Amino acid sequence: MFNKLSLQALILSILGFCFISDATAETASASMLADTCLGCHGPNGISHGPATPTISGMSELYIIGAMLAYKYGDDEDKVDEIIESDPDFEDVEYFARASTVMDRIAQGYTEEEIKILAKYFAELPFESADQPANDDQARAGASLHETHCEKCHENGGSSAEDDAGVLAGQWAPYLKYTLDDYNSGDRDMPKKMKKQMEEAHASAGDDAMRDLIQFYANQK
Ligand code: HEC
Ligand code: HEC
Numbered sequence: 093m094f095n096k097l098s099l100q101a102l103i104l105s106i107l108g109f110c111f112i113s114d115a116t117a118e119t120a121s122a123s124m125l126a127d128t129c130l131g132c133h134g135p136n137g138i139s140h141g142p143a144t145p146t147i148s149g150m151s152e153l154y155i156i157g158a159m160l161a162y163k164y165g166d167d168e169d170k171v172d173e174i175i176e177s178d179p180d181f182e183d184v185e186y187f188a189r190a191s192t193v194m195d196r197i198a199q200g201y202t203e204e205e206i207k208i209l210a211k212y213f214a215e216l217p218f219e220s221a222d223q224p225a226n227d228d229q230a231r232a233g234a235s236l237h238e239t240h241c242e243k244c245h246e247n248g249g250s251s252a253e254d255d256a257g258v259l260a261g262q263w264a265p266y267l268k269y270t271l272d273d274y275n276s277g278d279r280d281m282p283k284k285m286k287k288q289m290e291e292a293h294a295s296a297g298d299d300a301m302r303d304l305i306q307f308y309a310n311q312k
Contacts, residue, residue: 122212125205129213132193138219142265149218151252153184155210161189162198163206180207185255190278218252220261225310229299233307236296240288241304249308260311267305275301 126137129147134140137148147155160181164170166188175181181203201209237249241259245251249259259267273279274289281289292300 122208125201125209126212129209136216137213139221139263139266141221141223141263143263143269145262145266146218146221146258147213148216149252150214150258151255152207152210152214153255154252154257155213156181156206157184157186157255158189158194159198159201159206159210160184160203161186162191162194163201165195174203178203183255185282187280187282189280190273214252218258218261220312221263221309223264223309225264225306227310229303229306230310231307232296232299233303233305233310236292236300236304237307239295240292244282244285248311250311259308262308264305264309267308268301271301271305 129137132139132144133147134144137146139146160171160174164174168186168188171186175184175186198206234248237245241249244254244256245259246254247260250261252258270279274281274286292304296303
C-alpha cells in the first residue's frame with residue numbers, strides 16, 4: 093500500500109508533530125511556572141499596582157539579575173560564582189536589593205527555571221499603569237531625567253534594551269519605595285547612577301525624586 097512518496101509524507105508529518113509538540117510543551121511549562129507570579133504581578137505580568145511592579149517587557153538579563161539578587165540576597169560571592177559558571181548568565185549584572193516578598197519567592201526556583209521565567213516575561217509587552225500624574229512636576233522631572241538618567245534609562249525610561257528595567261509607565265508607589273531603598277542604601281546601584289542621583293538631589297533638593305516619579309508616571 094505504501095509507495096515511497098506516502099511513506100516520506102508519513103515520516104515528515106511524524107517529525108513535524110514531534111517538533112510542534114516539543115515547542116508546545118516548552119511554552120506550556122513556561123506559562124505554568126509563570127502562573128504563580130500572576131497572582132501578584134497581574135495577568136500577563138501587567139500589575140494592578142500599586143506597590144507590585146509590572147514585570148513584562150523588561151529585558152531577560154534584567155529579570156535574571158533581579159531574581160538572582162532576590163534569591164541569594166547580598167551573598168555576592170555566590171552570585172558571582174553562578175554568573176561565572178553559566179555562559180547564559182555571562183552578561184548578567186548583580187546589584188543586591190531589599191525586598192518584602194520576592195526574596196522568599198525566588199528561593200523556590202532553580203537557575204534553569206529563572207531563565208525560563210525571564211524569557212517568558214521579557215517576550216510579553218509592557219503596559220503603562222493607568223494612574224494620575226501632576227503635569228508641572230512631570231515637566232520638572234523630564235528635565236532632571238534628561239540630564240541625569242537618560243544615558244542609561246533610554247527613551248525617557250521606556251527602553252528595556254539598556255537592561256536597567258523599565259521606568260516609564262511603572263507604578264509610582266513602586267518607584268517611590270524603590271528610590272527610597274536606593275537613597276537609604278537598602279538597594280545597590282551602579283556607581284555612576286549613585287553619582288547622578290546625588291547630582292539630581294543637589295540641583296532640585298527634596299523635590300527631585302518626586303518630580304522624576306511624576307515624569308515616569310505621566311508616560312502612557
Ligand atoms: C506575593 C506576591 C508576589 C509573587 C507571587 C511574585 N512577586 Fe515578584 N514582586 C512582588 C513585589 C511586592 C515586588 C517588589 C519587591 C518586593 O517588595 O519584594 C516584586 C518584584 C519583582 C521583580 C522586580 C521588578 C523590577 O522592576 O525590578 C521581578 C523581576 C519579579 N518580582 C518577578 C517575579 C516572578 C518571576 C514571580 C513568579 C515566579 C514573582 N515575581 C512572584 C510580589 C510578588
Ligand atoms: C550609569 C547608568 C545609570 C544611570 C546614570 C542611572 N541609572 Fe537607574 N539603573 C541603572 C541600572 C543598571 C539599573 C538596574 C539595577 C539592577 O539590576 O538592580 C537601574 C535601576 C533603576 C531603578 C529600578 C527600576 C526597577 O524596576 O526596580 C530606578 C527606579 C532607577 N534606576 C532610577 C534612576 C534615576 C531616577 C536616575 C537618574 C537620577 C538613574 N536611575 C540613573 C543604571 C543607571
